[in-house]
Amino acid sequence: MLKISELYSGYGKMRVIQGVSLELSKGEILAILGPNGAGKTTLLNSVFGIATIHSGDIYLDGTKITGKKPSEIVKLGVSYSPQLDNVFPNLTVEENLYVGAFIRGRDPKIKEDIENIFELFPEIKRRRHQKAKTLSGGERQMLAVARALMTNPKVLLLDEPTAGLSPKAGITLMRKVREIKETMNIAVLVVEQNVARALEVADKASVLVGGRILREGSAEEFRHIEIEKLFFGK
Numbered sequence: 001m002l003k004i005s006e007l008y009s010g011y012g013k014m015r016v017i018q019g020v021s022l023e024l025s026k027g028e029i030l031a032i033l034g035p036n037g038a039g040k041t042t043l044l045n046s047v048f049g050i051a052t053i054h055s056g057d058i059y060l061d062g063t064k065i066t067g068k069k070p071s072e073i074v075k076l077g078v079s080y081s082p083q084l085d086n087v088f089p090n091l092t093v094e095e096n097l098y099v100g101a102f103i104r105g106r107d108p109k110i111k112e113d114i115e116n117i118f119e120l121f122p123e124i125k126r127r128r129h130q131k132a133k134t135l136s137g138g139e140r141q142m143l144a145v146a147r148a149l150m151t152n153p154k155v156l157l158l159d160e161p162t163a164g165l166s167p168k169a170g171i172t173l174m175r176k177v178r179e180i181k182e183t184m185n186i187a188v189l190v191v192e193q194n195v196a197r198a199l200e201v202a203d204k205a206s207v208l209v210g211g212r213i214l215r216e217g218s219a220e221e222f223r224h225i226e227i228e229k230l231f232f233g234k
């Protein structure tokens with residue numbers, strides 16, 4: 001589904017990602033773990049055409065998307081819920097979902113899809129006419145994920161979807177992500193700061209440190225390793 005091969009990328013001449021390769025299949029959740037500044041966001045930005053690619057390639061279903069613009073990448077089936085500014089605060093919940101579906105033009109199915117999304121997230125359905133800025137942190141993060149789903153993606157990129165949430169709201173959201181990937185049969189690349197929470201729902205994980213993959217494996221095998229060991233290899 002998504003394949004990253006020997007990727008070197010960053011911002012302008014600055015290099016952040018130093019030779020990352022990974023593969024994500026349909027119906028899989030891959031958690032990207034790692035300390036602050038490791039390059040997790042930059043990796044997602046690279047897939048989405050926002051960072052500067054120095055070398056290497058990114059493929060979606062065998063099609064090379066390296067160097068394409070975000071607008072083209074969305075059309076090919078990748079959706080991104082960024083770490084910051086992931087909803088429009090002055091638009092209502094429902095308007096945010098319509099904006100999320102913008103690339104689909106006048107697709108008559110948008111309305112129906114919004115109702116389906118509301119079934120998945122009843123918490124925000126109740127708030128559909130409320131401005132996004134009035135939502136709680138948890139509701140806002142749900143809206144961010146819901147908005148990203150409105151493009152009907154094959155691959156969903158989520159950057160710290162549980163940031164700032166209580167442990168309970170965080171796990172609820174992550175379980176919801178798992179439910180979504182199962183019902184919609186999509187692949188999810190999720191950056192998570194909370195390792196335990198990520199490993200509970202992920203199928204596999206890659207630890208990114210200093211722009212390199214330090215280790216990768218099934219979520220199951222990482223569950224028993226302490227974070228210090230996981231991130232710093234000691």
Ligand SMILES: Nc1ncnc2c1ncn2[C@@H]1O[C@H](COP(=O)(O)OP(=O)(O)OP(=O)(O)O)[C@@H](O)[C@H]1O
Nearest residue numbers: 011014016034035036037038039040041042043083
């Ligand atoms: N737009 C940018 N322009 C220049 N440098 C950037 C930019 N964004 C990030 N960087 C730098 O790239 C490096 C990696 O940042 P990145 O945001 O990818 O880390 P991260 O793993 O997502 O960290 P965090 O866990 O804090 O979100 C950092 O040294 C950062 O200062």
Ligand SMILES: [Mg+2]
Nearest residue numbers: 040041042083
């Ligand atoms: Mg980040």
